Amino acid sequence: MADYTDKPFSLLCKKFGAQIIFREMVSADAIVHANPKTLKMIEIDKAERPLVQQIFGNDPKIMAEAAKIIYETAAPDGIDINMGCPAHKVTKNFHGAVLMKEPNLAQKIVEAVKKAVSAPVSVKTRLGWYKKDEILKFAPLIEAAGADAITVHGRTKIQGYAGDADWEMITRVKQILTVPVLANGSIFSPRDIETCLKITKADGVLIARGAIGNPWIFQRREKETINLEEIKRTILKHAKLQVEHYGEYGMILFRKHLLMYFKGLPRSKEIKQKLTSIASLEELEKILKEI
Secondary structure (H helix, E strand, C coil), X not given: CCCCCCHHHHHHHHHCXXXXXXXXXXXXXXXXXXXXXXXXXXXXXXHHCCEEEEEECCCHHHHHHHHHHHHHXXXXXXXXXXXXXCCHHHHCCCCHHHHHHCXXXXXXXXXXHHHHCCCCEEEEEEXXXXXXXXXXXXXXXXXXXXXXXXXXXXEECCCCCCCCCCHHHHHHHHHXXXXXXXXECCCCCHHHHHHHHHHXXXXXXXXXXXXXXXXXXXXXXXXXXXXXXXXHHHHHHHHHXXXXXXXXXXXXXXXXHHHHHCCCXXXXXXXXXXXXXXXXXXHXXXXXXXX
């Protein structure tokens, strides 16, 4: 998840039991051009492992070169290729989900990255661009290109994040592939995890938005059962990781997480108004004491 699955959030999720971390996607072009900000994004703490670094791009040679640089620099436990992001700012540059419309190019990218690194290479994609059954032709091509695993988000690009993910369609993907299939989409609670696995028969699930403000999902605990004091302790733990990694500016970046921690709780609207202007750890500690 771009701008969310950074090192602080990854460390927190690992503390709560996440088995494998998929880091936020980074631009292959930025890696190849040695962009300082992007290179910092691929740094790995040993406590995050096993960790898979996701990359995006549309040129097989650049994708391969970026994967090699990442592998030699940070040694992630796997490389994941993003072929599923529906955001316009990504697809307009022919990245992300738009690659589903160009299966030959998608295959060349997988083949090139596979040759560049010795780590496992996976692909994150969607059901299709327009139609849900597009994945039934696309996934076997990605497997044939050498992907070691495929994650399927149960919506099309056109759907974005609207409506429920179609887990039944992921079941059909699982039935036609031999490599591991991971299911993604509409997983917001432990009940969703169990139901998704039961329906899809997938080899695992990737939890994305369902973990924001809710790391307890990795402990298979319902957020409704977590008391306010534990939520506050977790927020402070996450906030301190932010400051350690980003400095005080990390608190500004932390605002989006803060709002999600209090989502659905009593007086959440009043609390959120106080938190939207947080600029320091001291301010946060003061507000939390008052809640």
